[in-house]
Amino acid sequence: MSDHSFIPYGKQSLDEEDIQAVVDVLRSDYLTTGPAINQFEEAIAAYVDSKYAVAFSSGTAALHGACFAAGITEGDEVITTPMTFVASSNCVLYQGGTPIFADIDPVTYNINPLEIEKKITDKTKAIIPVDFTGQPCELEEIIEIARRHNLIVIEDAAHALGATYRGQKIGSISDMTMFSFHPVKHITTGEGGVITTNNKAYYEKLIAFRSHGITRDRSKMKEDHGPWYYEMQFLGYNYRMTDIQAALGISQLEKIEYFIKQRRKYAELYNEAFKDLPQLTIPYQKDQVESSWHLYVIRLNTELLNGVKKQIYEALLVENIGVNVHYIPIYQFPYYKKLGYAKTGFLNTEKLYQEMISMPLFPAMSRADINYIISKIKKIISDFSK
Incomplete structure (x- = not known):
């Protein structure tokens, strides 16, 4: 047995500033659904040059939200890579859709655009390319295929926060992009994830989806019983990130x-x-x-x-x-x-x-x-x- 201490494949990097950021929230009025969430979302959106960011309790929850926002439902097919974590395809199953796997490129290990093209049918609704190890996929080719077939691109960039593709930050290119904040990722919130997008309609669906399908926006309500009234308009989930997580994320993003x-x-x-x-x-x-x-x-x-x-x-x-x-x-x-x-x-x-x-x-x-x-x-x- 080696006398060198164990070196894990990945590990979080936390300092006293991170710890203090969490302590500050623990001493504040809001542990969840408070101001830190918006601050974190704004910071992520600014970092990746996207218009919107919606924080979730995990990267998997964020992918589920993206599949919902894309309108994936029973009978729909979504093409993705088999060389990824199960969340990349499970999110399709959650919506009643069918994951369709396409083989990888033998050199980049990312999904091969030529294989994507072969798997498209009249049931195909979206493509979920995965930026394996942090190296961006062939996004220009994938997006061109998607536009030609009227498909939505949900980029699984769990590995790729901070990566760039032809001068653009990952997170600003695809229809929706997911980042993960698990402890082994580039920054951590403990558990957590986010969807970035430039599409306002997707943004609004994601916001409601992570909170039971509920809206408090009076302009969107079918009824209005009074100032206390909120409305559940579809079956959503409790996928909210806490302010504790968001505060850690804000501090981590600075590094x-x-x-x-x-x-x-x-x-x-x-x-x-x-x-x-x-x-x-x-x-x-x-x-x-x-x-x-x-x-x-x-x-x-x-x-x-x-x-x-x-x-x-x-x-x-x-x-x-x-x-x-x-x-x-x-x-x-x-x-x-x-x-x-x-x-x-x-x-x-x-x-x-x-x-x-x-x-x-x-x-x-x-x-x-x-x-x-x-x-x-x-x-x-x-x-x-x-």
Whole structure:
């Protein structure tokens, strides 16, 4: 067993300012549905250059809200990637729709626009591209396909806060964009998520959806019993973020540029260390696209390291390196198999799953941590090479 302390694949970075921001809310009049929510939403919208932002209790809840706002319902199909967390497709099921998976690009690991085009039918309502690891998808091609087929683009950018695509911030490009604030993400609110959009109609639906489908806007009511009256107009959910979470988010957002700078610096150190190893493929970096590096994924060369992913993974854990795998293809889970999904037609997804391991990457890592991980990776890879 290693004498180095355990290094998780991801971890929050909190300081005394963050703690004080939460304490200030705990001492205030509002713990929820108070002023911190609007302040956080305005700060996120300003950061990503969108007109509107709507905060939710989680990224999953935010995706559910986006599917509702897009009008997805029973009989509708939504195309997404199988190489993602289950929330990216579960949100479609919540609305009674059908997720349709399209294979990934073998180089970028993002959903392949050519595969999207093949999956479009007269039932297709939307596309949910996922900015895997923080690298933006081929948004220009995807949006062009969507416009040609009258589809809505709900971008799952859980990994991509701070990323840019051809000079534009992620969060200002698609019809709706989701960011997650889970502790391993770029900033955290504990749990939490947001939808950004430039569309006022989507914004208004999202606001009502996260609060039981209730409105207090008298201009939208069917009746008016008096100043106390509010109206539930559709079946919504209690997906509200608390002021406690929002206050933490406001404080964290002030440090976002530092967090991303650290992630990019550590990713470059990994790249430099691994780029000449024939046993590994380092992440692809596309011109005019800046990843925000949520994850750093190495890919094992199966010609030299065939069938030893599990052994390499376990050897790294023994050395207190908290590697992970992102992700298990969604169609492989028992629930999706029960729905009739099978692992056919996803050759690139299957191959990537067999070959990839996620390295630790978060701002609170030290240079010593990085050096330790690099040295252990090189040794273990060498030990398992044919």
